[in-house]
Amino acid sequence: xxxxxxxxxxxxxxxxxxxxxxxxxxxxxxxxxxxxxxxxxxxxxxxxxxxxxxxxxxxxxxxxxxxxxxxxxxxxxxxxxxxxxxxxxxxxxxxxxxxxxxxxxxxxxxxxxxxxxxxxxxxxxxxxxxxxxxxxxxxxxxxxxxxxxxxxxxxxxxxxxxxxxxxxxxxxxxxxxxxxxxxxxxxxxxxxxxxxxxxxxxxxxxxxxxxxxxxxxxxxxxxxxxxxxxxxxxxxxxxxxxxxxxxxxxxxxxxxxxxxxxxxxxxxxxxxxxxxxxxxxxxxxxxxxxxxxxxxxxxxxxxxxxxxxxxxxxxxxxxxxxxxxxxxxxxxxxxxxxxxxxxxxxxxxxxxxxxxxxxxxxxxxxxxxxxxxxxxxxxxxxxxxxxxxxxxxxxxxxxxxxxxxxxxxxxxxxxxxxxxxxxxxxxxxxxxxxxxxxxxxxxxxxxxxxxxxxxxxxxxxxxxxxxxxxxxxxxxxxxxxxxxxxxxxxxxxxxxxxxxxxxxxxx
Amino acid sequence: xxxxxxxxxxxxxxxxxxxxxxxxxxxxxxxxxxxxxxxxxxxxxxxxxxxxxxxxxxxxxxxxxxxxxxxxxxxxxxxxxxxxxxxxxxxxxxxxxxxxxxxxxxxxxxxxxxxxxxxxxxxxxxxxxxxxxxxxxxxxxxxxxxxxxxxxxxxxxxxxxxxxxxxxxxxxxxxxxxxxxxxxxxxxxxxxxxxxxxxxxxxxxxxxxxxxxxxxxxxxxxxxxxxxxxxxxxxxxxxxxxxxxxxxxxxxxxxxxxxxxxxxxxxxxxxxxxxxxxxxxxxxxxxxxxxxxxxxxxxxxxxxxxxxxxxxxxxxxxxxxxxxxxxxxxxxxxxxxxxxxxxxxxxxxxxxxxxxxxxxxxxxxxxxxxxxxxxxxxxxxxxxxxxxxxxx
Numbered sequence: 001x002x003x004x005x006x007x008x009x010x011x012x013x014x015x016x017x018x019x020x021x022x023x024x025x026x027x028x029x030x031x032x033x034x035x036x037x038x039x040x041x042x043x044x045x046x047x048x049x050x051x052x053x054x055x056x057x058x059x060x061x062x063x064x065x066x067x068x069x070x071x072x073x074x075x076x077x078x079x080x081x082x083x084x085x086x087x088x089x090x091x092x093x094x095x096x097x098x099x100x101x102x103x104x105x106x107x108x109x110x111x112x113x114x115x116x117x118x119x120x121x122x123x124x125x126x127x128x129x130x131x132x133x134x135x136x137x138x139x140x141x142x143x144x145x146x147x148x149x150x151x152x153x154x155x156x157x158x159x160x161x162x163x164x165x166x167x168x169x170x171x172x173x174x175x176x177x178x179x180x181x182x183x184x185x186x187x188x189x190x191x192x193x194x195x196x197x198x199x200x201x202x203x204x205x206x207x208x209x210x211x212x213x214x215x216x217x218x219x220x221x222x223x224x225x226x227x228x229x230x231x232x233x234x235x236x237x238x239x240x241x242x243x244x245x246x247x248x249x250x251x252x253x254x255x256x257x258x259x260x261x262x263x264x265x266x267x268x269x270x271x272x273x274x275x276x277x278x279x280x281x282x283x284x285x286x287x288x289x290x291x292x293x294x295x296x297x298x299x300x301x302x303x304x305x306x307x308x309x310x311x312x313x314x315x316x317x318x319x320x321x322x323x324x325x326x327x328x329x330x331x332x333x334x335x336x337x338x339x340x341x342x343x344x345x346x347x348x349x350x351x352x353x354x355x356x357x358x359x360x361x362x363x364x365x366x367x368x369x370x371x372x373x374x375x376x377x378x379x380x381x382x383x384x385x386x387x388x389x390x391x392x393x394x395x396x397x398x399x400x401x402x403x404x405x406x407x408x409x410x411x412x413x414x415x416x417x418x419x420x421x422x423x424x425x426x427x428x429x430x431x432x433x434x435x436x437x438x439x440x441x442x443x444x445x446x447x448x449x450x451x452x453x454x455x456x457x458x459x460x461x462x463x464x465x466x467x468x469x470x471x472x473x474x475x476x477x478x479x480x481x482x483x484x485x486x487x488x489x490x491x492x493x494x495x496x497x498x499x500x501x502x503x504x505x506x507x
Numbered sequence: 508x509x510x511x512x513x514x515x516x517x518x519x520x521x522x523x524x525x526x527x528x529x530x531x532x533x534x535x536x537x538x539x540x541x542x543x544x545x546x547x548x549x550x551x552x553x554x555x556x557x558x559x560x561x562x563x564x565x566x567x568x569x570x571x572x573x574x575x576x577x578x579x580x581x582x583x584x585x586x587x588x589x590x591x592x593x594x595x596x597x598x599x600x601x602x603x604x605x606x607x608x609x610x611x612x613x614x615x616x617x618x619x620x621x622x623x624x625x626x627x628x629x630x631x632x633x634x635x636x637x638x639x640x641x642x643x644x645x646x647x648x649x650x651x652x653x654x655x656x657x658x659x660x661x662x663x664x665x666x667x668x669x670x671x672x673x674x675x676x677x678x679x680x681x682x683x684x685x686x687x688x689x690x691x692x693x694x695x696x697x698x699x700x701x702x703x704x705x706x707x708x709x710x711x712x713x714x715x716x717x718x719x720x721x722x723x724x725x726x727x728x729x730x731x732x733x734x735x736x737x738x739x740x741x742x743x744x745x746x747x748x749x750x751x752x753x754x755x756x757x758x759x760x761x762x763x764x765x766x767x768x769x770x771x772x773x774x775x776x777x778x779x780x781x782x783x784x785x786x787x788x789x790x791x792x793x794x795x796x797x798x799x800x801x802x803x804x805x806x807x808x809x810x811x812x813x814x815x816x817x818x819x820x821x822x823x824x825x826x827x828x829x830x831x832x833x834x835x836x837x838x839x840x841x842x843x844x845x846x847x848x849x850x851x852x853x854x855x856x857x858x859x860x861x862x863x864x865x866x867x868x869x870x871x872x873x874x875x876x877x878x879x880x881x882x883x884x885x886x887x888x889x890x891x892x893x894x895x896x897x898x899x
Contacts, residue, residue: 312786337788351786354779356846365776366787372769380767384713402715420787 005066006031006196007052007165012063014047014056021047024063025222027215029165034187034197036207036228038240039217045200048217049167052198053087054080086158087167094150094157096143101125103142104157128156132186147299148179155186159195166190167198172206173465174299177504184210202466204233216240249472250444252451256475257288260324260459261341261428266308268301268317278304279317282485284478286428286461289454293474293491294463295499301483302463303346306430310336310343337366342426344417346433346463352417353405359416360387360401367423390419395445411442418449429453432463447473467496479503534840537891538855545859549866557866560744566865567741568679568816571750572597572809574857576832577839578754578761579805581853582798584836585765587778587845588637588644590799591829592629592651593806598825599659600626600810605668605820608675615674623807629655630803634796652829660822669819679815682746692738696731703727750812754854757805762850774798778845834881835860838888859884 007029014022022044029035039045050056052065054074065072067083074080077087094103101121110117110124125138132152142150151171158166168187172180187197187210201207207214211228216239223239264283269276279301286292296302307313309321311330321328323339330336336343345351354362364371364383371383387401394415398408405413414434421429431450435443450460450473464470470477471494479486481503489502549557556562576593583590604622607613613621629651636647683691707717717723741747765771773794776784785791809828814820837843838859839852863884867877 310786332790333786334788334790343786345786350780351782354776354783354846356779357776361772361776365772365784365789368769368772376768376770377763378767378769378772381709381713384709384715388713400716424788 005029006033006068008064008066009048009052010064010066012048012051012061012065014044014051014061021220022051022061023220025217025220027222027225029196029198031164031196032191032194033212034191034199034210035225036199036201036211036214037217038200038204038207038214038236040240043217043240044220045217046169047220049087049169049198049200052080052165053077053085053167081161081163084162084164085167086161086163086165087169088151088154088158088171089169094142094153097141099139099141100129100136100145100153100156101138103153104128104138104160108161124160125156128160129153131159131189132156133182146179147174148176148182151175151183152186155190159190163195165196165198167200169200170202171199172201172203174297180206204236207236208233248444248468250448250451251472252455254289254451254454256290257457259285260288261286262322263309264320266305266317266319268304268308268313268315268319270315272316274315277301277483278315279308280483282480282483284485284488286459288459289457290475291450291454291460291462291473293470293477294461294480295467295470295477296480296503297465299482300480300503302480303432304483305480306343306432306461306463310341310430312336312343312345337421337424337426340425340427341430342366342421342424342428343430344414344421344432344434346436348410348413348417348436353413355406356404358402359391359396359398359405359408360384362405362416363387363390363401363419363423366420370423386423390416390423394419394422394449409438409442411438411445414438414442414446418446422453426458428459428461430461430463433465434462435464435466435469467499471496471499534852534892538839538852538859541888542855542859542862545862545866549862549869553866553869557869560740562865562869563737564741564744564748566861567751568748569865570854570858570861571748571754572812572816573828573831573835573860574754574854575750575757575805575809575812576828577835577853577857578757578850579802580829580832581836581839581841581848581850582761582765582774583644583802584833584841584843585778585845585848586774586795586798587781588795588798589833589843590633590644590648590651590802592633592648592655593802593809593832594825594828594830595652595655595659596626596629596803596806596825597810597813597828598821598823599655600629600807601814601817601824602659602663602668602820602822604675604811604814605671606662608671608814609668609820612672615672615677618675619678619811622811623804626803626805626807626810627800628803630800630806631796633803634799637799638792638795659824663820663822665822667819667821671814671818671820675815676818677749677815679750679812681749683749683752685742685746688738688742688747692734696734699730700727750816753808753812757808758850758854765850770794770797775846778847780846831860832857834885838885840892 005028009025009027012022012025013020025044025048027048037045037048047056051061054076057075058073067085072080072083074083095106098106104125105121110120122138129136129138132155134149134152134156136145136149142153145153155166171183175183184206187199191197199207199210208228208231213225214228214231214236215225216223216236218240262285265281266279266283267277267281268279270278282301282305294302294305304313308317308319309330311332319330321330328339330339330341333343349355354365364387367386368378371379371386373379390396391398391401396415396419397412405416408416434446450462454460462470462473471491474491477489477491477494477499479489479499479502486505487502489499546558576597580590580593600622603625604618607618607621608615633644633647633651636642637644703723707723710717738747765774773784773789776787776789777791777794781791810825813824817824835856836848836853837856839849839854839856841848841853860881863881864877867880
């Protein structure tokens, strides 16, 4: 390895309470170079970048990081930012109510005699915005900008701190094609100015276009780093996955019946005053025993649509629902569950688990009434029996049902949440990102379970950001974009390109 | 291969279960140790008069009011809310009871029923604003703290309503016959023992681990000796005070509701993660409303005992009692973040607060010092709790 590299990470090992997330990963970056980091969800990309940017402080990992020839010992993000290593997260971290200028100088305001020096900051912001080709006034409130523009503000903010290494964590995920092109052009320009970039993306054509080299990580192991020019998309995939793609999705034949659920037209917005619709005139049908995939970029309104059906949307909405030919009203999750509609929410930690409660008590939480007798007293024998059956059925790996659920791995938490809703024997199961952040083995088991369920006549709606998953599992695919339904595609040899074209097609 | 992995992870997680158990036990032990230290200190500081039957009787009666308030408060806090109005509410309800008794001459049973109903309604009022109108409970009950006190001063005209009827005094100042207390406590202990054994068998049947038989028997023995000894000691004076019986009964009922009913489980779930609870189909609003209403009912009971003990309704009665109740819960291991806490802990906390009050009064410690010391102990208790969690 060249010793003159700008950045040299070698033999990085990171463990989380005994579980190995990174196992001896090497990564280096030259000045003015773009290196892409590829790997499946949960492969350790983000962990590696967190090690680099000081989220996981020096001492919490093994291995060395040399930056400009010196050992990097960051205690927090601030430390690494000061040295010129900045990260732009997938979730934007701008303060929406503040202006562009205020966001860029947040925490580093220029002041004279204790008074903010607006004109100096204005001048600098203007220059930064020109660099990222964003022609708007620095005093514009951030909330009025689109997602793509906000991302450019984030980049400008990083540049304001004289960043020499810019980590872009899935920057293009929420962007349209034209916005992505602007972003890529800016990354190229920054490269020519001598800024180095680590680019993380699931979109391999982008990766091919932008990168000088590509580094692939799988299950915490460094698989290889090669010149981008010498790699085809298939090469990258086979390195990422390490096996034939077919094994990933255990597709099984199942019968699909008549439509049982008719939804729509659904319209939803955050508040009465908001002009932006999160969901607009979306109607669809769900058939008995089918898996209906819902695809769309972040912000396409897919989660909001599901929340409307489940009665948990926090805003103003209309959502006519017909179940088995009968028009029904659902105002809250309690009513949805009583109609046999269950939803496993997207955000496991915030909406799924009660962290300090035991695994068992989490499993029976939704179905407590089934065990409550006179005076709501719980029949503990019946409850324990149900818990044991659920744990066995879903293969939840836990040391005991009384263990606090927060100490389980993500995959096992997800299985416990699934168990919670399956206990109610729903006819319709909505799964919002059912495999986000869980390992390949648990994913496989969840897919198996889904097919087992549809064979029993349960209908499933699965929302997912991972197109391969949608294509690998669904019978039909609902494509959404910016709150609108762009199409319903039968999944017979459907490709990712077809879905993306459908989503981004002009009307 | 898979089985092997399971056992490995099971082992490492088993260790963390053990740690959790240790954590809980540690907290209980620390509380008992604190009580023992307080007892010994005051015993020597007052030349033994602290632990005379007469003073123990007093001490327990003092515990009763804070204890009953703490029982209501603990579920409010577990559901991640707070009730600052209970002091004023207790004053108001006690004052109302005194007015019914002294001015209107209502028969005792009617006074009791009306007071408890009023307490229930005031609790509903608080709960409705919190649960359905989404006003933060801190604000709703701060408003109650001011308003209820205002109403009390208004209806009493700012003067003491006295003297209450002899029947009224029965609630706070009567004692149970010696024989009755002995038989009732032995009966209750035997029932408890039989129930514990049944629970053990049930847990075994479901493959859940039980604590070692010897530790269970030891625990039961300690409880039995303590309870019977206390009854014996109290019988040596005038017998078990009625409010103490009420406290014990309410504590047992509340503990049952918390641990063995769907309603109780939902309260813990709401405090633990309100969004997960809501998405699991739990009617969060109705549950919170009930918690506040039950709290109001308990405040009504405390108000009756207070009026009966004072023999009067006073415009300043129950001042800052809410802080004693909150402190009792917190000292007893309840987390203000919600989701964590027990009734037993809260009542023990109330006992610690009352022990300090009682002992310092006996030593003629000036009132201002009493406040300073109680404040310091509250801070210390919570800091110890925070520090011990950080280490774990």
